[in-house]
Amino acid sequence: xxxxxxxxxxxxxxxxxxxxxxxxxxxxxxxxxxxxxxxxxxxxxxxxxxxxxxxxxxxxxxxxxxxxxxxxxxxxxxxxxxxxxxxxxxxxxxxxxxxxxxxxxxxxxxxxxxxxxxxxxxxxxxxxxxxxxxxxxxxxxxxxxxxxxxxxxxxxxxxxx
Numbered sequence: 705x706x707x708x709x710x711x712x713x714x715x716x717x718x719x720x721x722x723x724x725x726x727x728x729x730x731x732x733x734x735x736x737x738x739x740x741x742x743x744x745x746x747x748x749x750x751x752x753x754x755x756x757x758x759x760x761x762x763x764x765x766x767x768x769x770x771x772x773x774x775x776x777x778x779x780x781x782x783x784x785x786x787x788x789x790x791x792x793x794x795x796x797x798x799x800x801x802x803x804x805x806x807x808x809x810x811x812x813x814x815x816x817x818x819x820x821x822x823x824x825x826x827x828x829x830x831x832x833x834x835x836x837x838x839x840x841x842x843x844x845x846x847x848x849x850x851x852x853x854x855x856x857x858x859x860x861x862x863x864x865x
Contacts, residue, residue, distance in 0.1 A: 715739040716748075735760060764801055764811075770844045771814050771852055772797040778838035779818065786834060791861045792821035815853045821861050831858045 720733030734750035735757055750756030751764055772795045783790050795818040803809035820831070835854045839845050845852045 713740075720749075730755065733757070764799070767811070767848075768797050768799045768814055771799075771842075771848070772816055774842040774844035775816050775835075775838055775852070775854075776818065778842040779820070779834060782834050782837040782841070786830065788826055788830070788834065789823035790820055791823050792819075794819045811848070811850045813851045813853060814848075815855060818854070818856045820856060820858045822858060823861055825860050826858060828858075831856065 716736055716738055718736045720735040722732055724731050726732050734755060736748045738746040738748055740746075747760045748766070749758075749760035749762055751762045752758045756762055776793055776795060780790060780793070795816055797814065797816045799814040800812045801809055802812055818835070835856050839852060839854065842852075
């Protein structure tokens with residue numbers, strides 16, 4: 705494998721057979737585990753709208769989480785390259801998914817709302833540039849076929865004296 709290729713592997717195991725398999729639409733659970741060697745199992749299900757368990761993660765949430773995580777990690781990287789010291793980062797991301805009459809559906813957009821705390825004032829134009837660069841290098845954002853929008857805010861950390 706070359707240095708520019710990265711492979712990922714995991715197992716998704718359906719745990720929702722309630723005794724009759726998929727004999728009926730409501731006769732099985734959507735519960736499943738995502739297993740990655742060396743990590744705790746991630747308990748998943750469908751969105752509650754689609755008969756899932758609301759106490760488990762659903763794929764739509766995990767896609768949005770992946771976008772948010774990837775943007776954050778990319779942003780931290782480009783901040784270092786530009787000499788911007790980030791001391792805190794929080795994103796309250798949202799996404800819009802539409803379902804179609806035939807039962808299919810798709811994400812139409814995701815909006816990331818990162819609140820970035822920096823050690824010293826940073827020009828608004830530079831912060832916009834950092835988010836733009838982060839979006840361009842985020843592997844997940846580059847892989848989806850819907851817009852990933854950004855509504856960032858920046859605050860300067862006030863040190864207690």
